[in-house]
Amino acid sequence: MKFVCKQSDLGTNLSLVSRAVPSRPTHPVLANVLLSADEEKQEVSLTAFDLSLGIKTTFEAQVETEGTIALPAKLFNDIVSRLPEGEILFDDEAKDTAETSSESAAIATLTCATGRYQVRGMSADEFPSLPTIQEGQSLEIAIDVLMEGLRGSLFATSGDETKQILTGVHVKVHPETFEFAATDGHRLAVTETASHPEAEGEEEAPKPSEPREFFEMTIPARALRELERMAAMGGKGEAIALSLDPGQIAFELSNQRLTSRTLEGQYPNYGQLIPRSFERQITVERRKLLSALERISILADKKNNIVKFSIDSEGQKLRLSVEAADVGSGEEALDAQISGESLDIAFNVKYAMESLKNLGSQEVQVKLNTATSPVVLTPLGGTKMTHLLMPVQLRS
Amino acid sequence: MKFVCKQSDLGTNLSLVSRAVPSRPTHPVLANVLLSADEEKQEVSLTAFDLSLGIKTTFEAQVETEGTIALPAKLFNDIVSRLPEGEILFDDEAKDTAETSSESAAIATLTCATGRYQVRGMSADEFPSLPTIQEGQSLEIAIDVLMEGLRGSLFATSGDETKQILTGVHVKVHPETFEFAATDGHRLAVTETASHPEAEGEEEAPKPSEPREFFEMTIPARALRELERMAAMGGKGEAIALSLDPGQIAFELSNQRLTSRTLEGQYPNYGQLIPRSFERQITVERRKLLSALERISILADKKNNIVKFSIDSEGQKLRLSVEAADVGSGEEALDAQISGESLDIAFNVKYAMESLKNLGSQEVQVKLNTATSPVVLTPLGGTKMTHLLMPVQLRS
Numbered sequence: 001m002k003f004v005c006k007q008s009d010l011g012t013n014l015s016l017v018s019r020a021v022p023s024r025p026t027h028p029v030l031a032n033v034l035l036s037a038d039e040e041k042q043e044v045s046l047t048a049f050d051l052s053l054g055i056k057t058t059f060e061a062q063v064e065t066e067g068t069i070a071l072p073a074k075l076f077n078d079i080v081s082r083l084p085e086g087e088i089l090f091d092d093e094a095k096d097t098a099e100t101s102s103e104s105a106a107i108a109t110l111t112c113a114t115g116r117y118q119v120r121g122m123s124a125d126e127f128p129s130l131p132t133i134q135e136g137q138s139l140e141i142a143i144d145v146l147m148e149g150l151r152g153s154l155f156a157t158s159g160d161e162t163k164q165i166l167t168g169v170h171v172k173v174h175p176e177t178f179e180f181a182a183t184d185g186h187r188l189a190v191t192e193t194a195s196h197p198e199a200e201g202e203e204e205a206p207k208p209s210e211p212r213e214f215f216e217m218t219i220p221a222r223a224l225r226e227l228e229r230m231a232a233m234g235g236k237g238e239a240i241a242l243s244l245d246p247g248q249i250a251f252e253l254s255n256q257r258l259t260s261r262t263l264e265g266q267y268p269n270y271g272q273l274i275p276r277s278f279e280r281q282i283t284v285e286r287r288k289l290l291s292a293l294e295r296i297s298i299l300a301d302k303k304n305n306i307v308k309f310s311i312d313s314e315g316q317k318l319r320l321s322v323e324a325a326d327v328g329s330g331e332e333a334l335d336a337q338i339s340g341e342s343l344d345i346a347f348n349v350k351y352a353m354e355s356l357k358n359l360g361s362q363e364v365q366v367k368l369n370t371a372t373s374p375v376v377l378t379p380l381g382g383t384k385m386t387h388l389l390m391p392v393q394l395r396s
Numbered sequence: 397m398k399f400v401c402k403q404s405d406l407g408t409n410l411s412l413v414s415r416a417v418p419s420r421p422t423h424p425v426l427a428n429v430l431l432s433a434d435e436e437k438q439e440v441s442l443t444a445f446d447l448s449l450g451i452k453t454t455f456e457a458q459v460e461t462e463g464t465i466a467l468p469a470k471l472f473n474d475i476v477s478r479l480p481e482g483e484i485l486f487d488d489e490a491k492d493t494a495e496t497s498s499e500s501a502a503i504a505t506l507t508c509a510t511g512r513y514q515v516r517g518m519s520a521d522e523f524p525s526l527p528t529i530q531e532g533q534s535l536e537i538a539i540d541v542l543m544e545g546l547r548g549s550l551f552a553t554s555g556d557e558t559k560q561i562l563t564g565v566h567v568k569v570h571p572e573t574f575e576f577a578a579t580d581g582h583r584l585a586v587t588e589t590a591s592h593p594e595a596e597g598e599e600e601a602p603k604p605s606e607p608r609e610f611f612e613m614t615i616p617a618r619a620l621r622e623l624e625r626m627a628a629m630g631g632k633g634e635a636i637a638l639s640l641d642p643g644q645i646a647f648e649l650s651n652q653r654l655t656s657r658t659l660e661g662q663y664p665n666y667g668q669l670i671p672r673s674f675e676r677q678i679t680v681e682r683r684k685l686l687s688a689l690e691r692i693s694i695l696a697d698k699k700n701n702i703v704k705f706s707i708d709s710e711g712q713k714l715r716l717s718v719e720a721a722d723v724g725s726g727e728e729a730l731d732a733q734i735s736g737e738s739l740d741i742a743f744n745v746k747y748a749m750e751s752l753k754n755l756g757s758q759e760v761q762v763k764l765n766t767a768t769s770p771v772v773l774t775p776l777g778g779t780k781m782t783h784l785l786m787p788v789q790l791r792s
Contacts, residue, residue: 075694075723082691107724114688115716115728117695292510295478298471299513320511327471328503332511 001067002091003037003044005059007083007112010090013046013057014077016256019226021073022050029126032070033077035108036124037090039066047130048073053223054130054259055230067092068124069106076108076119083112092121130259136245137215139173143231143238143253145193149180150228152191152385155358157221158184168218168263170270175214181270182221187351188270188388189358217244218267223260230256274388275374278367280340282311283380284318286364290356292332293349296320299330300349306392307349313342345371346394355387397463398487399433399440401455403479403508406486409442409453410473412652415622417469418446425522428466429473431504432520433486435462443526444469449619450526450655451626463488464520465502472504472515479508488517526655532641533611535569539627539634539649541589545576546624548587548781551754553617554580564614564659566666571610577666578617583747584666584784585754613640614663619656626652670784671770674763676736678707679776680714682760686752688728689745692716695726696745702788703745709738741767742790751783 017033025031034047045058069092080088089111106121150169158166163185172179174195181190231240234253241252250259293307300307302324310319318336323329345368356364361379368375371394377387413429421427430443441454465488476484485507502517546565554562559581568575570591577586627636630649637648646655689703696703698720706715714732719725741764752760757775764771767790773783 072723075698078694079691079726082687082694084687114684114730115691115726117691117724117726119724120722288510291478291480295475295511295513298474298478302471326516327468328513328515330475330511330513334510 001035001037001069002064002089002093003061004064004087004089005044005061007080007085007088009059009061010044010088011080011083013059014073014080016057016230017046017048017055018073018077019229020048020050020053020055026051029070029122029128031073032122032127033073034068034070034124034127035090036068037061037063037066039063047127049128049130051128052220052261053226054257055226056130056257058255065093069108069121070124070127071108071119071121079110079117079119083110083117084114086113088112130257131245131248131250133243133245133248133250136243137173137213138241138243140239140241141178142196143234143240144236145178145195146240147228147231148383149178149191149193150224151360152358152383153180153182153189154221154224154228155354156182156184156187156189156387160184165218165263165265165267167222168220169224170216170218170267172216173214181267183268183270186348186390187355188273188386189355190270190274190386190388192384215244216267217249218263218265219249220260220263223249223258227251227258230258273374274376274386275367275369277369278340278376279369280311280338280343280367282318282366282368283337283363284334284366286356286359286361286379288334289318289364290353292320292334293353293356296322296330296332297349297353299324299328302327305349306346306394307352308344308346308394311336311338311340311343311345313338313340343368343371344394345375345391347375347389348392351389355389359385359387397431397433397465398460398485398489399457400460400483400485401440401457403476403481403484405455405457406440406484407476407479409455410469410476412453412626413442413444413451414469414473415625416444416446416449416451422447425466425518425524427469428518428523429469430464430466430520430523431486432464433457433459433462435459443523445524445526447524448616448657449622450653451622452526452653454651461489465504465517466520466523467504467515467517475506475513475515479506479513480510482509484508526653527641527644527646529639529641529644529646532639533569533609534637534639536635536637537574538592539630539636540632541574541591542636543624543627544779545574545587545589546620547756548754548779549576549578549585550617550620550624551750552578552580552583552585552783556580561614561659561661561663563618564616565620566612566614566663568612569610577663579664579666582744582786583751584669584782585751586666586670586782586784588780611640612663613645614659614661615645616656616659619645619654623647623654626654669770670772670782671763671765673765674736674772675765676707676734676739676763678714678762678764679733679759680730680762682752682755682757682775684730685714685760686749688716688730689749689752692718692726692728693745693749695720695724698723701745702742702790703748704740704742704790707732707734707736707739707741709734709736739764739767740790741771741787743771743785744788747785751785755781755783 037044042063043058044061047056092108108119110117153169170181177192179192243250249262299322308321318334321331355377359379361382363380365378375389433440438459439454440457443452488504504515506513549565566577573588575588639646645658695718704717714730717727751773755775757778759776761774771785
């Protein structure tokens with residue numbers, strides 16, 4: 001194999017695929033990145049795969065001789081990222097045949113303006129292929145729609161690997177909408193997006209979607225975080241092609257492909273957790289509430305992270321307070337539009353802050369019934385989002 | 397005590413003194429910051445002290461009632477740093493006398509535009525005073541001169557607490573110059589500065605220094621890093637007042653005071669380590685050599701950090717190379733002006749890189765004798781700096 005490419009192309013693509021390289025590989029070959037050069041297409045592709053998440057990217061190169069090799073991902077990435085800008089000559093044809101008689105001794109040579117680096121790799125044969133989707137559902141999803149859905153759900157997934165199904169985002173594909181949901185058992189976030197972005201001003205109207213049957217899947221948060229990163233690099237008008245087989249999903253965007261296993265099992269029926277009616281409602285400026293929580297969280301940190309919300313209906317004020325015995329106390333007061341009677345209720349400040357950070361609107365509505373029943377936060381205007389928080393018990 | 401001050405003043409000064417708060421205090425009171433308000437001067441001062449390093453800063457405030465209190469540094473700093481901009485009312489006069497009858501229960505109340513925070517502190521009586529310098533040497537040192545000296549020496553101090561004396565910078569005060577030296581046993585850095593900054597263009601000429609006797613001291617690197625930070629906040633023309641007692645040193649800059657114990661023991665006689673004559677000399681572009689070392693260090697990292705320098709006198713090239721068996725190899729070549737015969741010599745790449753980062757000039761000179769004798773690096777022009785590196789043995 002022999003090709004010439006730009007340092008920036010090789011560097012950018014290597015750092016992208018490197019994110020699918022497992023930190024503790026179950027098989028040595030998985031610590032590698034698969035590099036292959038295609039003479040006909042004049043392009044080079046890189047692949048990394050941890051058996052769950054796989055990423056493949058392709059970029060242009062002047063390919064003289066095609067071939068494949070597996071190279072240690074970290075070392076290769078570390079070297080390439082430091083090479084000077086400009087052209088790199090990649091060559092893995094053994095020159096010292098005397099020394100490298102064994103088949104496994106694949107050596108890649110990188111030559112740049114200032115020097116020459118050799119990296120010992122291994123045969124590409126051992127590297128597992130990325131799964132292909134044979135005949136499942138497929139659809140196109142606009143990058144903006146996907147980003148919106150992920151932003152509104154990813155933060156609420158569970159980090160606890162024993163709760164497998166909760167480590168993913170559950171996506172429901174309806175004919176006209178997508179629903180993204182995540183819960184870790186303490187809070188729930190549901191975001192509903194139109195399946196096409198709204199046409200802005202002069203822009204071309206989106207092509208009408210074909211009638212589509214309902215389907216759903218649970219996708220690991222880790223894969224979706226990489227997808228988010230990938231999508232952020234894509235253009236504004238672009239779409240991502242999604243295809244789904246039982247147990248496997250693939251996303252494709254211009255020169256990139258991401259595959260992931262899907263999570264098995266029944267996703268909780270979260271719809272039934274969301275109350276339909278509320279006795280109380282508060283409208284408050286999101287940033288002001290968030291700042292107040294950030295301040296008071298310093299003291300809440302000393303007391304199980306619990307913050308008391310005192311809803312003062314008469315004064316139209318929302319008061320926050322923490323009493324941490326032996327350390328200190330804090331209180332904050334905000335103007336709020338309150339309907340319903342006054343009430344004291346308490347929350348885990350971390351969940352409340354994360355929720356507010358992800359709601360995105362200027363004002364938020366907090367809808368609630370009693371001090372022990374679930375509370376719903378929604379943005380005022382914008383995307384349709386529902387965050388559900390469980391209150392915690394107030395100990396006096 | 398009762399005063400009003402700006403959140404930004406309290407915040408900035410708190411974060412500055414907090415750096416002298418020990419992470420594992422030997423006595424509980426040392427985890428506090430001492431706050432005291434002076435009614436006559438209309439100013440507030442903050443002090444932190446870990447029994448070796450002490451920092452005291454002063455800022456303006458509207459002081460209504462004076463007093464002192466010791467407050468838990470981390471919590472207090474965390475709260476103040478998040479308070480909204482604007483005025484803060486500080487008050488430690490107990491209101492609920494019923495609750496706080498015991499003497500030790502000092503409670504500080506901070507009131508800002510949005511809320512109110514209480515922090516439990518302790519009596520200021522237990523807080524140790526910062527050492528005062530009675531009658532030792534003293535001198536003024538221009539901030540620029542100090543910064544130059546520290547930049548040229550601090551990096552080479554030892555981090556090994558068992559080598560006490562080497563964890564500091566040794567400063568020699570000559571009548572017309574200052575000499576800053578540091579060594580960790582593997583490398584040595586010596587920087588000599590004029591005792592006054594050179595007058596630039598139209599600026600006023602520096603006032604002639606009074607005849608001064610020679611003295612020297614070894615100052616802990618930790619205190620000097622804080623001094624560097626403090627000096628960086630000072631104005632360009634300002635000077636720092638230094639005063640020295642046996643075992644104790646103090647630096648004063650407008651509203652800040654830093655004290656530190658000095659390190660006891662005989663500092664190595666480093667002058668005798670620096671060779672007087674050299675058989676070979678290389679002049680090379682500093683940044684190019686540094687970049688090449690940064691690249692090749694990735695492979696050196698796999699092989700004890702050793703990089704071979706091949707000095708090619710005929711070709712007027714400096715070649716760098718690493719052979720890491722089973723992993724790969726790398727080589728770089730740079731143009732250089734070389735006098736003397738060709739030679740192969742090896743260095744620890746980390747020390748070579750750190751040295752080059754701190755030399756600061758566009759070109760550097762590498763002066764050497766044999767592959768096993770100490771090598772000297774100096775900048776071409778600028779401040780007088782001498783870096784000495786010990787070569788390491790090359791194993792083929």
